[in-house]
Amino acid sequence: MKIAISSQGEGLEAMVDSRFGRCAYLIIYDSETKKAESLPNPASQATGGAGILAAQMAVDNHVEVVITGNAGPNAFQTLNQAHIKVYAGASGTVKDSLEKFENGQLNQLSDSSVPRHFGMGQGKGGS
Secondary structure, eight states: EEEEEEEESSTSSSSSSSSSSSSSSEEEETTTTEEEEEEEEEGGOOOSSSSHHHHHHHHHHOEEEESSSOOHHHHHHHHHHOOOOOEOOOOOOOHHHHHHHHHOOOOOOOSSSOOOOTTSSSSTOOO
């Protein structure tokens, strides 16, 4: 299974970014091969539509699960339509969040966890 984690930096030791659409990187982790790929998120500096762009990036990488701190309504709707499960409340390192997911310690969202434009104006890596 491929899992995308919103991240402030590259690799499994990077800190989770609480924002999905405007995270600096999406870490794509393959639970079968245990390999991770760090993809810069071009939506991080977008003037609008960041959630949709980041969600499309997850779709394009055949992700089945997204792990993040929060997901806004546009990102959530795009991911939901693609049948991608969204888990929120992640914090700490990417590796820690993957372990919490595997242990059932993250909450699966049934709707967005924050209002529109939540991550705007908070700068790189902010929450």
